[in-house]
Amino acid sequence: MDNRDIAAVLREIAVFNDLSGGNTFKSRAFEAVARTVEKLPESLADLVAQDRLSEVKGVGKGTEQVIRELLATGASSELAKLKASFPPGITDLLSLSGMGPKRVKAVYERLGVSTIKALESACREGRVAELDGFGDKTQAKILKAIEYVKTTVGQRLYSEALAIGGELSRLCGDSGLFARVDFAGSLRRGKHVFKDIDLLLVPARDNTGAEVQAFLASLADPDGLIGAGPTKVSIRRTGLQVDFRVVPPGSWPAALQHFTGSKEHNTALRSRAKTLGLKMNEYGVYDASGAALPLDDEASVYRSVGLDWIPPEIREADGEIEAAAAGALPVLVEPGDFRGMVHVHSTWSDGTCSVKELARGCIARGLEWMCLSDHSRSAGYAGGLSDERLREQASEVAALNRKIAPFRIFHGIESDILGDGSLDYPDEVLAGLDFVIGSVHAKLGMGRDEATARLVAAIAHPRLTMLGHPGGGLLLSREGYPWDEQKVLAALADRGVVLEHNCNPHRLDPGWQVLKRAREKGVLVSVNPDAHDLEGFDDVRFGVIMARKAWLGRRDVLNTRTVEEIDAYFAQRRGRGR
Numbered sequence: 001m002d003n004r005d006i007a008a009v010l011r012e013i014a015v016f017n018d019l020s021g022g023n024t025f026k027s028r029a030f031e032a033v034a035r036t037v038e039k040l041p042e043s044l045a046d047l048v049a050q051d052r053l054s055e056v057k058g059v060g061k062g063t064e065q066v067i068r069e070l071l072a073t074g075a076s077s078e079l080a081k082l083k084a085s086f087p088p089g090i091t092d093l094l095s096l097s098g099m100g101p102k103r104v105k106a107v108y109e110r111l112g113v114s115t116i117k118a119l120e121s122a123c124r125e126g127r128v129a130e131l132d133g134f135g136d137k138t139q140a141k142i143l144k145a146i147e148y149v150k151t152t153v154g155q156r157l158y159s160e161a162l163a164i165g166g167e168l169s170r171l172c173g174d175s176g177l178f179a180r181v182d183f184a185g186s187l188r189r190g191k192h193v194f195k196d197i198d199l200l201l202v203p204a205r206d207n208t209g210a211e212v213q214a215f216l217a218s219l220a221d222p223d224g225l226i227g228a229g230p231t232k233v234s235i236r237r238t239g240l241q242v243d244f245r246v247v248p249p250g251s252w253p254a255a256l257q258h259f260t261g262s263k264e265h266n267t268a269l270r271s272r273a274k275t276l277g278l279k280m281n282e283y284g285v286y287d288a289s290g291a292a293l294p295l296d297d298e299a300s301v302y303r304s305v306g307l308d309w310i311p312p313e314i315r316e317a318d319g320e321i322e323a324a325a326a327g328a329l330p331v332l333v334e335p336g337d338f339r340g341m342v343h344v345h346s347t348w349s350d351g352t353c354s355v356k357e358l359a360r361g362c363i364a365r366g367l368e369w370m371c372l373s374d375h376s377r378s379a380g381y382a383g384g385l386s387d388e389r390l391r392e393q394a395s396e397v398a399a400l401n402r403k404i405a406p407f408r409i410f411h412g413i414e415s416d417i418l419g420d421g422s423l424d425y426p427d428e429v430l431a432g433l434d435f436v437i438g439s440v441h442a443k444l445g446m447g448r449d450e451a452t453a454r455l456v457a458a459i460a461h462p463r464l465t466m467l468g469h470p471g472g473g474l475l476l477s478r479e480g481y482p483w484d485e486q487k488v489l490a491a492l493a494d495r496g497v498v499l500e501h502n503c504n505p506h507r508l509d510p511g512w513q514v515l516k517r518a519r520e521k522g523v524l525v526s527v528n529p530d531a532h533d534l535e536g537f538d539d540v541r542f543g544v545i546m547a548r549k550a551w552l553g554r555r556d557v558l559n560t561r562t563v564e565e566i567d568a569y570f571a572q573r574r575g576r577g578r
């Protein structure tokens with residue numbers, strides 16, 4: 001068992017302890033140790049062997065016993081005992097927004113409900129509303145959460161789809177059966193959530209035969225083989241549908257173009273081919289006599305219809321073909337253009353790294369600056385900073401900046417946008433900061449007009465630098481509130497406030513379509529990982545793809561500024577607030 005497996009068991013014990021109505025301090029302690037264990041550079045097995053387990057922060061008698069048992073036997077008797085009193089699958093109920101352990105315990109004990117389906121019937125029959133502490137409003141909210149989860153069954157976050165695709169691509173590569181393995185479909189174009197993924201394969205030898213099919217089928221989950229033929233094998237892998245397309249080497253350029261899509265892009269491309277007297281499909285491009293044009297890569301497919309190569313991210317039939325025909329494709333932002341990390345949480349609020357560790361992480365990634373933004377004082381659940389703590393943090397940042405120059409930490413805050421659209425500190429406190437991100441974290445149950453008014457009021461605040469995750473949704477688990485994108489974008493443009501693209505894969509908020517309109521209105525976009533640890537920095541890769549989908553170039557993205565430029569930018573913004 002590695003540290004991650006052990007952390008997962010500690011978390012499960014905390015969940016079942018809560019469900020059993022056990023001591024909540026115990027659950028919080030188990031969760032805290034789980035978080036620590038995940039980040040430990042050394043393996044617990046080594047620490048136990050060297051009798052150094054007590055050095056791990058937070059480990060007490062209870063967690064020590066579980067860790068030792070897991071390492072010795074691979075299982076926890078405590079977890080088994082706790083689980084025994086519940087039907088399997090009860091934890092599914094916890095995935096519903098608004099259903100915490102207390103509520104799950106209540107519906108199970110008093111209504112015998114242990115599945116989402118049973119909970120839905122109980123809600124429809126009005127039995128949930130009658131329970132103490134529930135009521136009509138809560139029942140309606142639970143039903144809404146169930147409806148949302150039902151629409152997302154079988155779908156995956158971008159990060160998960162990419163991990164599954166990456167693993168399969170490696171396995172195919174290692175098999176020696178293939179000359180080429182490429183991502184196709186939305187895995188190549190970028191997307192918020194995935195129903196399925198596509199991989200394009202060129203066999204190494206001149207056969208697409210039984211060996212290839214058997215190998216691809218062997219990658220399926222138990223009972224996960226959907227279909228297998230010479231050109232297409234479909235499987236489920238950890239529940240996600242995967243389509244393998246097997247093509248001969250000669251068809252590869254056209255097939256890569258075709259299977260990358262989007263469908264709408266391909267339709268537009270084919271009709272362009274038709275007007276040029278050409279025919280285009282997944283095998284090749286053909287002239288009027290039916291002769292195949294020579295193609296050696298994907299760019300030659302586009303060239304054959306008189307176009308520059310179009311980056312996969314923007315193949316959404318949203319103006320890219322016209323732009324390519326006019327020789328006016330945008331120059332898209334690249335990962336290498338990034339110089340600054342924005343929206344980072346430290347141990348001062350709910351992050352797991354110190355400010356220094358975060359700065360070092362940025363330096364190691366070749367960056368010049370970082371925008372530190374812990375949670376504000378209203379965000380008690382996330383360790384939000386009091387006025388006093390914010391001042392203490394400012395001195396720590398100033399001291400660090402002296403040590404790590406020329407790298408620069410800008411000191412700001414992720415201020416809660418309160419119910420009426422105001423920010424979380426008095427103006428004079430906000431005025432002492434380099435920048436202010438405003439985000440909605442509470443009272444999310446708003447209608448469109450209310451949400452829009454709240455966001456627009458925050459944007460009008462002279463101290464606001466940037467609007468954080470404007471839609472408030474969590475992909476596949478919580479629908480955001482509706483908001484009027486046009487009005488909010490107009491307000492951002494009017495006030496010169498930056499729009500965050502929150503690229504945590506659970507958010508990807510706002511979507512690329514909104515970012516694209518933001519660019520058209522001249523609104524600057526900041527691609528922010530909302531990182532709570534160093535691994536969180538890696539989420540910027542999702543943000544870069546979404547920024548590219550939105551046609552953003554280097555100058556459209558705040559993170560590409562040099563340290564001098566960003567310093568001047570913040571100074572100018574602060575000046576405007578005076």
Ligand SMILES: [Zn+2]
Nearest residue numbers: 414439468469
């Ligand atoms: Zn936030």
Ligand SMILES: [Zn+2]
Nearest residue numbers: 343345414530
């Ligand atoms: Zn945040």
